Amino acid sequence: MGSDCAPPRRARAARDGAGGALVSLRTVDDSTVEKPMRQLRSAQVTRAKPWRTFRNRHGQKHHSGYYWCATTGGHVLYESRLELARLMLADFDPQVVEIAAQPFRLRARVAGRARRHVPDYLLVRTDRSVTVVNVKPSSQMSKPEIAEALAWPAKLIEEHGWAHEIWSGEDPVLLANVRFLASQRRDGLVADEVLDEVLGAAAGGATIRELLLRLQATWEPELLKQAVLRLLWQQRLTTNLRCRLDSDSRVEVCA
Incomplete structure (x- = not known):
């Protein structure tokens, strides 16, 4: 005969934590696979589809959409302007080689409670290290319920050997500059x-203005500007992106 009694404390503890956590992935044929978190590998995540998608509707609070990502060579979804900013920075980072949005659903028992969580992004770097990113406005981080909702996934993710990041924004000037450079993120726009x-x-080293003057006899100014932006996006040229990018910005060839 079955029992409705709570399981012994030791049994509950055994199910808590990374050892008892389950991860669900959505495969390319839209089926769902669930496995223990200890068996999860980043390659399985980057091959999967986003756990959830979105539908734009009139009056919605969040600005969602798809961003064409140079790192992946395809579109990556975002659910807010803040998520788009983090996604663009990841795309600009030469150390990031794979990006997955809404990468998986995590289920676990935490302090005896059933919990679920879907992170915003998973990033894989050139050294194959993995960072799971949750994007939250700084205004929400002071709320105890938000902090707690992010704390337990962070603990499980770190126990799995991956890094966890809570991202709430960056220097607005840096973001504006990277957004400007992203206009040249596609291959083939400049010969x-x-x-x-x-x-x-x-x-x-030279200012952008000086570069245009040096080459104005050979190439059109607009094409040269495109080339400078493309090289800055590729990080073959570098400049201080925490200052507003303009004709007087000094650029250097990256080592």
């Missing part, structure tokens, strides 16, 4: 010949 000439002219 390699032009990029190589701009790199050569930037040897030893």
Whole structure:
């Protein structure tokens, strides 16, 4: 005969924590796979589809959409402008080689309670280290219920050997500059010949204005501006992106 009594404390504790956590993935054919978190590998996540998608509707509070991502070569979803900002920074980061949005659903018993959580992003870096990102406005982080809702997934993710990041924003000037550079994130917009000439002219450092003057006899100014932005996006040129990017910004060739 079954019993409705609560399980012994030791049994409950055994199910709590990373050892008892379950992760659900949505496969490319829209079926669902659930497995113990201890068996989860980043390659399984990056091959999966986002756990949830969205539908735009009139009057919705959040600005959601799809961002064409140079890192993945395809569209990656975001559910708010803040998520888009974090996604764009990940796309700009040369150490990030894979990005998955809404990567999985995590289920676990925490302090005897059944809990569920879907992170915002999973990032894989060149050294194959993994960071799971949750994006939350700083205004919400002072709320105890929000802090607690993010604390238990962070603990399980870190016990799994992955890093966990709560991201609430960045320097607005940096974000504006990266957003501007992202206009040149697609391959093929500027010919390699032009990029190589701009790199050569930037040897030893120069302002953007000086680069345009050095090459104005060979190339149109607008094409040269595109080339500078493309090289900054590729991080073959560097500048201080925490200052407003303009014609007087000094650029250097990256080592």
